[in-house]
Amino acid sequence: xxxxxxTAETCFHLYKPxxxxxxxxxxxxxxxxxxxxxxxxxxxxxxxxxxPPLHQFKELIxxxxxxxxxTLSSLRPKKNASKEEKCNAYAKMATAIEKKADSFNRQMRxxxxxxxxxxxxxxxxxxxxxxxxxxxxxxxxxxxxCLPFTKWGSHEGHSHPDIEAWYIWICEMQQMGYxxxxxxxxxxxxxxxxxxxxxxxxxx
Numbered sequence: 001x002x003x004x005x006x007t008a009e010t011c012f013h014l015y016k017p018x019x020x021x022x023x024x025x026x027x028x029x030x031x032x033x034x035x036x037x038x039x040x041x042x043x044x045x046x047x048x049x050x051x052p053p054l055h056q057f058k059e060l061i062x063x064x065x066x067x068x069x070x071t072l073s074s075l076r077p078k079k080n081a082s083k084e085e086k087c088n089a090y091a092k093m094a095t096a097i098e099k100k101a102d103s104f105n106r107q108m109r110x111x112x113x114x115x116x117x118x119x120x121x122x123x124x125x126x127x128x129x130x131x132x133x134x135x136x137x138x139x140x141x142x143x144x145x146c147l148p149f150t151k152w153g154s155h156e157g158h159s160h161p162d163i164e165a166w167y168i169w170i171c172e173m174q175q176m177g178y179x180x181x182x183x184x185x186x187x188x189x190x191x192x193x194x195x196x197x198x199x200x201x202x203x204x
Contacts, residue, residue: 001142003037008141056113086159104175146186
């Protein structure tokens with residue numbers, strides 16, 4: 001999620017030849033199940049690459065149902081609202097998203113750019129059958145927006161519009177049961193925004 005220029009995927013695709021140069025055998029296969037980014041350039045970079053994801057999604061809000069989207073739209077603060085008013089509005093959004101936590105599961109689907117007109121699974125479904133005695137490790141890589149926490153976003157914190165996408169992402173991370181989660185963020189990011197919600201669901 002927040003895939004950007006696909007740094008994580010690049011690292012994955014470089015580690016195998018690096019190990020081979022050191023004469024370390026490695027038969028692990030990596031599947032890039034999804035990319036997700038709102039930026040058009042980043043999306044096209046993924047779709048046109050020599051190792052595209054199996055599914056390409058846009059902004060995180062496309063994972064929510066229409067009723068929740070309508071609720072969030074009604075809560076979204078006006079641009080001229082005060083910082084306190086914006087913080088209160090986004091806090092109410094977080095509560096609305098948490099109420100939909102049970103919808104964040106491996107059955108969840110969203111419009112896919114690689115399969116136009118289709119709703120594709122957000123996460124890799126558990127593999128079944130005799131050849132899958134061991135399940136693959138599922139990993140989520142994300143570089144969440146730094147704007148709420150840096151000078152580029154005027155250090156607006158919980159009053160910045162990008163905090164809405166953060167609430168959607170962290171709710172999904174709590175519910176989806178990934179084996180590993182990697183989050184890249186600014187040094188000004190408050191790590192408790194990640195650790196406290198994850199502890200609530202005993203996933204950290």
